[in-house]
Amino acid sequence: MREDRKTTRIMLDMDGVVADFTSEVLSRANRMFGIAIPDEVTTWGFEEAGIGITAEMLDEIYADIKATPNFYEGQKPLITPREAVMLRQLTESSQFDVYMITARFRVQGRSVVHQCQNWVRRHIGPGFSVIVKRDKGTLCRALGIDYVLEDSPVYLDGIIKAGTNRAYLIDRPYNRDSSICPRVKSIEEFVDIVISETEGTIKRETGHGLL
Numbered sequence: 596m597r598e599d600r601k602t603t604r605i606m607l608d609m610d611g612v613v614a615d616f617t618s619e620v621l622s623r624a625n626r627m628f629g630i631a632i633p634d635e636v637t638t639w640g641f642e643e644a645g646i647g648i649t650a651e652m653l654d655e656i657y658a659d660i661k662a663t664p665n666f667y668e669g670q671k672p673l674i675t676p677r678e679a680v681m682l683r684q685l686t687e688s689s690q691f692d693v694y695m696i697t698a699r700f701r702v703q704g705r706s707v708v709h710q711c712q713n714w715v716r717r718h719i720g721p722g723f724s725v726i727v728k729r730d731k732g733t734l735c736r737a738l739g740i741d742y743v744l745e746d747s748p749v750y751l752d753g754i755i756k757a758g759t760n761r762a763y764l765i766d767r768p769y770n771r772d773s774s775i776c777p778r779v780k781s782i783e784e785f786v787d788i789v790i791s792e793t794e795g796t797i798k799r800e801t802g803h804g805l806l
């Protein structure tokens with residue numbers, strides 16, 4: 596018998612990776628200030644995107660989000676149904692632990708963790724750990740995270756400096772000026788990388804390919 600390998604630990608960011616935060620801001624900008632919703636936002640800061648949102652408007656938009664009860668439970672998913680299946684299959688294998696690590700701020704209603712858990716269970720499935728923490732680098736190191744998927748070059752910088760080597764930036768219009776680490780076009784591409792690099796482990800575990 597081979598010695599059991601260590602569980603492969605995967606970290607996914609929530610906003611901008613699995614959940615659509617941008618559309619929540621843009622829909623409020625439209626409703627509250629009559630700003631036309633652009634096809635895409637190509638800067639990290641909404642107030643720098645040249646779409647008419649000022650810093651003062653953004654303060655009011657964030658105040659509205661914070662006053663929306665259980666805001667995080669209502670966000671639209673960015674993941675496809677196929678990607679949801681892929682993520683579920685990761686959690687169903689004993690070889691993987693999947694963590695959603697988010698720096699989300701508090702809003703009205705249930706705790707951020709509780710809202711995130713409800714959202715993940717509804718749109719993806721059970722079996723995910725949700726942690727709310729701003730210092731993602733220290734947390735990833737403490738958890739022994741092997742693979743990271745983020746949309747923020749700033750968080751990735753902290754995560755990589757803390758020692759996580761297999762970090763990936765998910766391609767979004769607002770992060771295209773970053774070359775901090777390898778870029779993937781989708782969650783599917785990221786999961787394919789994780790699976791291909793750990794395929795032997797999965798085959799021993801399940802007797803067949805994961806997907």
Ligand SMILES: [Mg+2]
Pocket residue numbers: 608609610611612745746747
């Ligand atoms: Mg994010």
